[in-house]
Amino acid sequence: MIKVVHYINQFYAGKGGEDMANIPPEKVKGFVGPGMAFNAAFKGEAEIVATVFCGDSYFNENKEAIETVVSLIAEEDPDIVICGPAFNAGRYGVACGTVASEVKARLGIPTLTGMYEENPGVDMFRSKTIIMQTKDSAAGMRKAVAAMAPVALRMAKGEELGSAKAEGYFSTGIRVGLFEEKRGSARAVDMLLKKLAGEEFETEYPMPQFDRVTPNPAVADLAHAKVALVTSGGIVPKGNPDHIESSSASHYGKYDIEGVNVLTDKTYETAHGGYDPVYANADPNRVLPVDVMREFEKEGRIGELSHYYYATVGNGTAVASAKKFADTFSKELIADGVQAVILTST
């Protein structure tokens, strides 16, 4: 039997309305209020073992409320925690979102809540827990329970959920694959006709806010600067010792080039799978210009070339991965006293 803990507010717990919004967290055995409908919808597969409730004002005004709620839930060792649904109640939505996110993060238990699209809790917590779409008031309870209960059962069993659209939850920002009824080109024609007619249409990929980086000011005294090379062009020691992937790289390599004056086809090669490697393999300096940097070093145009260079493959590599790589090696570059970096791509 799947064990469920249900979190609700003072109103649904039958304690009273706004006048009772200041009551601290409490726990009772079994179901209370809307829990009855959930229990029925589980059809014997799951059972609400305990209900935790708290006044909405108390929850939002007292930092320790969440600590108490999490420990009350932890004592039950549930398979899943259901919060609300909160419909369009703002403070209740924030409480449900907080409990669902914290329980999931701290206890590793799957969590599910439900809200109306305008509830402020949706945008605050959609990336941290599954929030099912509901109507704006308790009049939609029957529908909300019917939608949430089967999803809760599947989550408790460890099943992967389908896309937000297919399952009826608010997109978490995680892209989930699905097979559509119509092929992409037919969907594009449909979407264009709607757009031309001024009708509402739904894009399949909302454009992200772009992370634009302002370039640093120019290096004032290059002749005394320590310069490092970093490349996404995949230049690695021959044999690719770190097995950097040809696309969608999961890591980067750090390589010592102290005493190396020129890269040759005997010593270096590219791991990159996004371009014809012939020219890069024949002369790896084309992508990682060690030869020219050494000349500049000799001529005194730069202070020195850093002993280490960093390399990864940019081909199909997720932006989040690239950011993570740079976060790590930027700190090393700074620790090494590097003042300027030449980034080469392909």
Added chain:
Amino acid sequence: MKLELGIIKICDIQFAAESKVEGGVLYVNKDELRTLIMEDETLASCELDIARPGESVRITPVKDVIEPRVKVSGEGGVFPGWMAKVKTVGSGRTNVLKGAAVVTTGKIVGFQEGIIDMSGEGAKYTPFSQLNNLVLCVEPVEGTLQHAYEKAVRLAGLKAATYLGKLAKDIEAEEIRTYETPTITEGIKLYPDLPRVGYVLMLQSQGLLHDTYVYGVDAKQSLTTMIYPTETMDGAIISGNCVSACDKNTTYHHLNNPVIEDLYARHGKDLNFVGVIITNENVYLADKERSSDWSAKLCEYLGLDGAIISQEGFGNPDTDLIMNCKKIEAKGVKTVIITDEYAGQDGASQSLADADVAANACVTGGNANTVIHLPKMDKVIGHIEYVDKIAGGWSGSLQEDGSIIAELQVITGATNEMGFNTFSAR
């Protein structure tokens, strides 16, 4: 311009003493076809094999997929500039061996080639698992440089498809599909009240084995231009690409461009399909600026109300896609873009390398970084040892039991950006 496609359904391919099409079966004389392909001095060997839907067969590394077609009437021949003289194609009648394809494979660059599984999990993602495939496994003579080898494999595929297509020249088609595009002025008179819609077809042209050819011309050396939609059905555009398998447009995709088919399906009813603008995806900024300026200019010049823009590849071409979209929207022409996503294996990363608010209508072919598990197949056609190296695979992708754990990227045509498939993401 009007083209009739005569559909001849092929339900099986078999090797036989005589090459012919009979009773829905494509019979192939192996030696005759091999001799034809081996005329190319760059090649050391050519093995032929057959892969049918549902079989426990894996083909890898796949370079191109080509549908056999033959011109029955009208000007020119299929694959102008390669297998026929450079005459304008796209009119008259062309017979199509529907359900059959030539698949080319060989070592080529190793990195960028794909996988076609004829059954199991992988088969769900590639449209080519549904076809009867004649597979050419082509190896070069020692010392052949990669670009020369690529060309040899490309020509071998076209030769084989042309050879097979010719077998159907005199066969009566069971179904005729008619596609017609009027001139600009006729279109205005015929459909005065329908929105004028164009198709901006972006061609992979980053160079270094990322090339597409139009009537034999390398697309990276061409300005943005226009063609009649039916020209593509006669092989005016062919693939010379060795890029990530999931979102490269094979020659099969160009011959069966789904955007063109679906715009024709609504033509004269809900929209006036004016024509196709072909533009490239070059790597230099000046080229990108010029080509996208010209795409927008041609959309304006044609008086379009709307345009669908399809992409090929990812990363660098994302910038071309967004430039095209932004500039075409700025001309007052409404757009829908078709792309795919690289959102990371967990699906949490930003999906494209470029973005703009103008791109508010987007169709996606899914997340190419999605990890999939492909079961072992009883038979492998080609070379399995490249699986660890191809784009989307990693060291250890090929499991000891012969199964493969890799990104969707490895599957030929899986996240096609012409919208060929139903697979998507949200």
